Amino acid sequence: MVTKEIIKLLSERLNISQREARDLLELQIKAITKHLQRRHNVIMRNFGTVGVKNIPARRAYIPSEKRLCEIPAHQKLFFRAASKLKDLVKSWRPS
Amino acid sequence: MSATTFPNVYHGTLLDEIIHEQKLSRELVKKAAREVFAIIKEGLLRDGVVRINHFGSFKLKRVAARKGRNPKTGEAITIPGRAKVIFTPCQALREMIEPVHAQPIPVPTPVAAAVQVKQPKREEVQPFPEPMPEPALLKIESEASSAIERISDSEEEEQVAESRRGGGREKLIYFGIAAAIIAVVAIKSMPRKVETQPQPVAAPPATEIAREITVVEPIVVTELEIQPAETVSAPVIPESVVDMTAAALAKPELAAEEEVESELAQIIAIQSAQQRVELEVSAEKDSLALEESSFRTEEEAADQIQQPIEVQPISEIAIEEVALAETPAVKQPQVATEFFFTERLYKPKAGNSLWRISRHFYTEPLYWPHIYYANPDTITNPDKLREGRAITVPTLEGGPGSLTTNDREGIAEGYFLVYTFYKGSGHPDAFFALLEAKRYSAEVVERKRHTLTLSKIENIMLDQQEVVANL
Numbered sequence: 001m002v003t004k005e006i007i008k009l010l011s012e013r014l015n016i017s018q019r020e021a022r023d024l025l026e027l028q029i030k031a032i033t034k035h036l037q038r039r040h041n042v043i044m045r046n047f048g049t050v051g052v053k054n055i056p057a058r059r060a061y062i063p064s065e066k067r068l069c070e071i072p073a074h075q076k077l078f079f080r081a082a083s084k085l086k087d088l089v090k091s092w093r094p095s
Numbered sequence: 096m097s098a099t100t101f102p103n104v105y106h107g108t109l110l111d112e113i114i115h116e117q118k119l120s121r122e123l124v125k126k127a128a129r130e131v132f133a134i135i136k137e138g139l140l141r142d143g144v145v146r147i148n149h150f151g152s153f154k155l156k157r158v159a160a161r162k163g164r165n166p167k168t169g170e171a172i173t174i175p176g177r178a179k180v181i182f183t184p185c186q187a188l189r190e191m192i193e194p195v196h197a198q199p200i201p202v203p204t205p206v207a208a209a210v211q212v213k214q215p216k217r218e219e220v221q222p223f224p225e226p227m228p229e230p231a232l233l234k235i236e237s238e239a240s241s242a243i244e245r246i247s248d249s250e251e252e253e254q255v256a257e258s259r260r261g262g263g264r265e266k267l268i269y270f271g272i273a274a275a276i277i278a279v280v281a282i283k284s285m286p287r288k289v290e291t292q293p294q295p296v297a298a299p300p301a302t303e304i305a306r307e308i309t310v311v312e313p314i315v316v317t318e319l320e321i322q323p324a325e326t327v328s329a330p331v332i333p334e335s336v337v338d339m340t341a342a343a344l345a346k347p348e349l350a351a352e353e354e355v356e357s358e359l360a361q362i363i364a365i366q367s368a369q370q371r372v373e374l375e376v377s378a379e380k381d382s383l384a385l386e387e388s389s390f391r392t393e394e395e396a397a398d399q400i401q402q403p404i405e406v407q408p409i410s411e412i413a414i415e416e417v418a419l420a421e422t423p424a425v426k427q428p429q430v431a432t433e434f435f436f437t438e439r440l441y442k443p444k445a446g447n448s449l450w451r452i453s454r455h456f457y458t459e460p461l462y463w464p465h466i467y468y469a470n471p472d473t474i475t476n477p478d479k480l481r482e483g484r485a486i487t488v489p490t491l492e493g494g495p496g497s498l499t500t501n502d503r504e505g506i507a508e509g510y511f512l513v514y515t516f517y518k519g520s521g522h523p524d525a526f527f528a529l530l531e532a533k534r535y536s537a538e539v540v541e542r543k544r545h546t547l548t549l550s551k552i553e554n555i556m557l558d559q560q561e562v563v564a565n566l
Contacts, residue, residue, distance in 0.1 A: 001145045006134050006135070006138070006145070014123070014126060014130060029149060031109040032109065032150070033191070036188070040101060040102055041102070042106060044132065050182070051101060077188065079182030081179070085136065086177075089177075089179070090178060091177075092143070
């Protein structure tokens, strides 16, 4: 499923035009990204949490460099599924 | 988890902000949010993947069952297999959060840095073998000592020999070119052999070589004075010096043999000229200092002037040998860099086309039929690539503007295939592919022309189309 299909389904279910549906979706995404930029963890009920976590510096062997390098400390996005989503998805199998 | 370091925000507050800023109805926004999550869940269960523009993609991944233990009781249990949700943020979002994360630049550790520094040092030392000068010196010393033993009648000469031995081996390694220059002055009163060693430092310029030779020559003279019969010892030293300098000069400059030869020729010319001048000077000095008969000095000077002329051919041969020995090592890497692009496999991604792949690998998008020609089975429609099915990107011997005949034929064959495909599917621009094929190679088109059914105008156009040299 891609963005276009989401917008189409949203417009059908809310009885609004696809342009409006797209705007509503984009507003939500913009709001989430704005808070992620401010280093907030966004908790979405019954869906999960999107947030930022700190990754400390570590040493690792870089195959392209062919030597041990120090990877500097950085931040990373994470997604933690809510327990309801986990249960919903649990029995899924690839077709 | 370190996530606790950042504050939490509930999605409801975001919606409130949206309602406040956009002045939309609360009911609509909340309903839309609820529906969006519901649709994502449905999409995950249906397709296993949901891609959202400017945000990222949610994917489902099946995790196999595994054996585990209850940490409290230590009881072995099997954890059942399940599917889990994976979120991959899009590149723009990742770069927004952490620019380093987008393209991590690893900082080398001090250990790794030390290793890096050591390697070039070893490489530098290898081309200039240290043990080489020692045999030449040993010869000189042995000859000198033997000469001294024979003539050691008077006590004065024994003292001189002791002074020579004492000064020698320890300082040998440590004395540089600076010490050699000082020694020239010292020779007047007490000649030393120590400084004769040419230092195996990086390739010395012509002037420095000349300095080294200035040191060498006076010692020869002194030896000859002690025993004039052994005139053979004189040419030994210049040979070794010239060979060493030749080797030292030739090895760092592997790439350009001709330059090395020309430089060496210049250096030899300077050497020979300076040797003659200095020999005369040294002969005069010695004659004055030691107060010996003018006959000997004149004879020796005459001999020594002839000697460098004999040295020259030997040194030139040595240089040629060095050059010949190094030629295969230079030519080998050049063979590998002949091809502009070597063949490889490529798995097309979403949004890829032959045009784009050609532009990426060949830097020229117009060569795309070359890829189509190399994949007759995998690519059925050249306008539509199948995602995830690997194609071979064939070799290109020359680059844009310097295509070889093989490249041109390959591209022309590709364009011919494109023409046949377009003709079959009724594409309006089919004929232009044929014209394009002739731009690259006329032979390929002429070879297959009997199979074509062309109209009169098309025949005329094809005849008028010329092969373009620089494509």
